[in-house]
Each structure stands twice: as C-alpha cells, then as structure tokens.
Amino acid sequence: MKSDTKRQMQRQKRRAEKMLKDMGKSIDKQKKEQGIAGYYKTYSRGELTSELGISKKTAESTLNAMQDKGIQLHRDETKATRPYKLTLENIADFYRFRGEPSYRDKYKKAWVVFIGQLKGGVTKTVSTVSISHGMRTHPRLLKENLRILVVDLDPQASATMFLSHKHAIGLVENTAVQAILQDLPAEEIKKHFILETAVPGVDVLPASIDDGFAAASWDDLCAEHLPGMNPNEALRDCLIKKLESDYDFIFLDTGPHLDALLKQCVVAADMMVTPIAPAQVDFHSSLRYVSRIPDIVEMVEEGGSEVRYHTNIAMMTKLAKKRDHIEAYNDAKEVFGGDILDAVLPRSDALERCGETFDTVITISPSSYDGAKDSLKRAREAVYDVSRALFERIEFIRSDLEEVD
Numbered sequence: 200m201k202s203d204t205k206r207q208m209q210r211q212k213r214r215a216e217k218m219l220k221d222m223g224k225s226i227d228k229q230k231k232e233q234g235i236a237g238y239y240k241t242y243s244r245g246e247l248t249s250e251l252g253i254s255k256k257t258a259e260s261t262l263n264a265m266q267d268k269g270i271q272l273h274r275d276e277t278k279a280t281r282p283y284k285l286t287l288e289n290i291a292d293f294y295r296f297r298g299e300p301s302y303r304d305k306y307k308k309a310w311v312v313f314i315g316q317l318k319g320g321v322t323k324t325v326s327t328v329s330i331s332h333g334m335r336t337h338p339r340l341l342k343e344n345l346r347i348l349v350v351d352l353d354p355q356a357s358a359t360m361f362l363s364h365k366h367a368i369g370l371v372e373n374t375a376v377q378a379i380l381q382d383l384p385a386e387e388i389k390k391h392f393i394l395e396t397a398v399p400g401v402d403v404l405p406a407s408i409d410d411g412f413a414a415a416s417w418d419d420l421c422a423e424h425l426p427g428m429n430p431n432e433a434l435r436d437c438l439i440k441k442l443e444s445d446y447d448f449i450f451l452d453t454g455p456h457l458d459a460l461l462k463q464c465v466v467a468a469d470m471m472v473t474p475i476a477p478a479q480v481d482f483h484s485s486l487r488y489v490s491r492i493p494d495i496v497e498m499v500e501e502g503g504s505e506v507r508y509h510t511n512i513a514m515m516t517k518l519a520k521k522r523d524h525i526e527a528y529n530d531a532k533e534v535f536g537g538d539i540l541d542a543v544l545p546r547s548d549a550l551e552r553c554g555e556t557f558d559t560v561i562t563i564s565p566s567s568y569d570g571a572k573d574s575l576k577r578a579r580e581a582v583y584d585v586s587r588a589l590f591e592r593i594e595f596i597r598s599d600l601e602e603v604d
C-alpha cells in the first residue's frame with residue numbers, strides 16, 4: 200500500500216476514535232440529565248393485586264409484617280402519604296417472606312439459550328435483550344427472582360449497546376471473548392468483566408470489534424492460550440461452567456456467521472431458539488438455515504464435541520398484519536409443528552427505535568420515548584408475552600428432563 204494511503208487510514212482512525220469518545224461522553228450526559236440511568240418500574244400496594252395477582256388482604260398483611268421485622272421497603276418520599284414504590288428487590292423479599300421458593304431453589308445450574316440464525320437482521324439481538332429484560336421483570340415471573348446473563352459474542356456488540364449505554368461506544372477490553380481466552384477464575388470474571396444493566400438481576404458480558412479478529416484466528420489463539428482444549432468447547436468450559444451457578448438463564452448472542460463463536464454456542468447451549476422473520480427474503484434464508492442445522496451439528500460433533508442441546512424452538516418475529524406475513528407464519532407452523540412459540544414479536548416501531556437510545560422497550564421511560572406511546576405499550580406487552588411463553592416452554596422441558604433423571 201502507498202504511504203499516502205497509509206497516512207490517510209491513520210488520520211481516519213484517529214478521528215474515528217476521538218469521535219467515538221465524544222459520542223460516549225454525550226450519551227452519558229444525556230442519560231444523567233434525563234435521570235433514567237436506572238430501571239424505573241416500581242409497584243404500589245394496589246399493583247401487587249392488579250398486576251401480580253396477590254390478594255389485597257395478603258399484600259397488606261405481608262407488607263405490614265415485613266415492616267414490623269424491620270425490612271426496608273421503598274416508598275415515594277415526594278408524597279405526604281409516602282405510598283409504597285416497591286422495587287424488584289422488595290418484591291423478591293416479599294415472596295421470600297411468604298416462604299415461596301424462587302427459581303434458584305429449583306434448579307442449581309443456569310439454562311443456556313442460544314437465539315441463533317445465519318440470516319442477518321432477523322432480530323436475534325433485539326429478541327435476546329428484550330427477552331432477558333422481559334423475563335426478569337414480567338409481573339408474573341417476579342417471584343422467581345431470576346438472575347440472567349447475556350453473553351455478547353458478536354463483534355458488532357449490539358447486545359452490549361442495548362444493555363449498557365456506557366460501554367456501547369468506545370473500546371471495551373474486557374469482553375466475553377477475552378474472558379474465555381484468559382480462562383479466568385469466576386470471581387475475576389464477575390469483578391472485571393460482567394456489567395450490570397439498567398435492570399437489577401440482568402447482567403451483560405460485553406463484546407467489542409476486536410473480538411472479530413480473535414474469531415478469525417480462534418484455533419491458533421486457543422492453541423496458544425488454552426493448550427489441549429478443543430476450540431469449540433472453550434466458551435462452555437472457560438466461561439459457562441464457571442458462571443452457571445450464579446445465573447438462572449444465560450443467553451448467547453452471535454453475529455450471522457458460521458464462525459468459531461457460533462460453533463461454540465452450539466456446544467454450550469441447552470436450547471436453541473431460531474427467530475423467523477416473515478418477509479420473503481428473510482423467510483427463505485431462514486428455511487435454508489433450518490435445513491442446514493443438522494450439518495452444523497454434525498460439523499461440531501466431527502470436531503470431537505458433544506452437542507447436548509435438547510430442543511430447537513422457532514419464534515416468529517417482525518410479524519405485521521399482512522397477508523403474506525400470515526402465510527409465512529402458517530408455513531413456519533407447518534415446518535416446526537409444536538416447536539414454535541405461540542407468542543410472536545410483532546414488527547414494531549418501538550422495538551426498532553429503542554436501540555437508538557441504548558434501551559430495551561422494558562427500560563425505556565415513556566416520557567423520554569420519542570415515538571408513539573401506544574406502539575411502546577404494545578411492544579412491551581408483546582415482549583412480556585414472548586418472555587413468558589419461552590419461560591413456560593423451558594419449564595416444560597426442564598421438568599421432563601428432571602423426571603428422566
């Protein structure tokens with residue numbers, strides 16, 4: 200390459216890095232000004248009944264008893280009557296106080312979900328981040344007090360962007376891929392790599408563009424850093440196994456490439472979820488992907504790894520009320536039979552836009568949402584329906600597995 204061209208590239212690199220830094224600072228400032236850095240949904244006493252289905256009498260007597268025991272409950276201090284504004288943690292305490300078990304009492308290890316597809320742009324990432332926030336905060340799942348980790352393995356770092364605005368822009372060194380290659384103890388991964396998201400209980404292990412370089416020379420990097428390890432098993436052995444007792448669900452997100460990172464997800468997953476978008480070109484590519492899943496599994500098995508995932512469930516996304524979309528949905532049902540979620544993610548302005556402000560539809564505050572409020576409300580309801588449907592499906596599979604054991 201000519202030296203002039205090299206100098207041009209370096210100039211562009213420097214300016215791009217400076218701009219990223221400035222953009223990061225400005226987003227941070229904006230978030231602080233809007234005061235929406237944290238998850239804002241809290242519950243009044245009445246909402247324990249209307250949204251969580253707890254009887255009025257139980258809600259009142261339990262809250263009183265908790266107070267008597269000195270358990271701190273969050274209240275709205277701006278109002279003279281100081282009504283309850285119960286946080287997710289308060290609600291978890293409420294159920295514990297009543298002796299109800301949470302998810303972690305039932306299962307000791309995280310269930311690993313890989314929402315994967317080789318077709319780009321079919322909402323793998325939007326589904327992953329929305330469902331992780333949706334499952335955690337679904338009113339009827341609050342009693343489970345779920346702990347959820349999203350592992351971002353896509354160098355585009357889209358999941359990181361939705362879940363952690365601070366790390367959305369700029370360079371992140373402590374990525375999931377780095378944690379794998381360094382084969383660190385769990386405590387170090389938790390302390391230096393895992394980031395909290397706006398919803399307490401949902402964490403993210405971020406990605407960065409450099410992971411793409413690592414993926415491109417994965418086998419060599421494994422030979423150097425993890426001698427003796429099968430490169431397709433590194434995610435499972437160096438990351439998932441170390442964190443599986445700290446989480447109830449671990450979601451994996453990759454880019455749309457059959458690369459070293461995707462193969463590791465196939466090895467690490469307990470369940471695959473295939474998002475299917477109904478637009479003609481998406482639908483055809485998705486079917487082609489589904490027809491090649493056995494070949495991908497075979498490739499990984501031939502590499503010497505056991506693939507232990509128990510099921511592949513399809514999930515319709517970006518579905519509009521259009522004739523050709525309904526046709527595609529019916530065709531998908533024909534392919535998947537019972538293995539397709541009943542709940543669907545609709546095509547939605549809100550699901551498309553929330554990424555612009557580094558939010559999910561669950562964390563975005565309606566007052567700072569620029570689009571139509573009813574679109575946001577419908578998107579939230581749909582995310583909650585899909586999250587619950589997936590949770591119930593997993594419950595069904597896990598309880599069957601426990602019986603076999």
Ligand SMILES: Nc1ncnc2c1ncn2[C@@H]1O[C@H](COP(=O)(O)OP(=O)(O)OP(=O)(O)O)[C@@H](O)[C@H]1O
Binds near residue numbers: 357518544548552
């Ligand atoms: N339900 C939806 N309705 C409308 N737009 C959506 C919806 N879900 C996602 N989008 C938009 O579609 C685009 C692709 O979504 P997303 O990034 O989740 O796809 P992906 O499958 O993860 O893509 P990639 O293959 O690049 O990783 C994004 O611009 C997103 O905002």
Ligand SMILES: [Mg+2]
Binds near residue numbers: 353
């Ligand atoms: Mg993606």
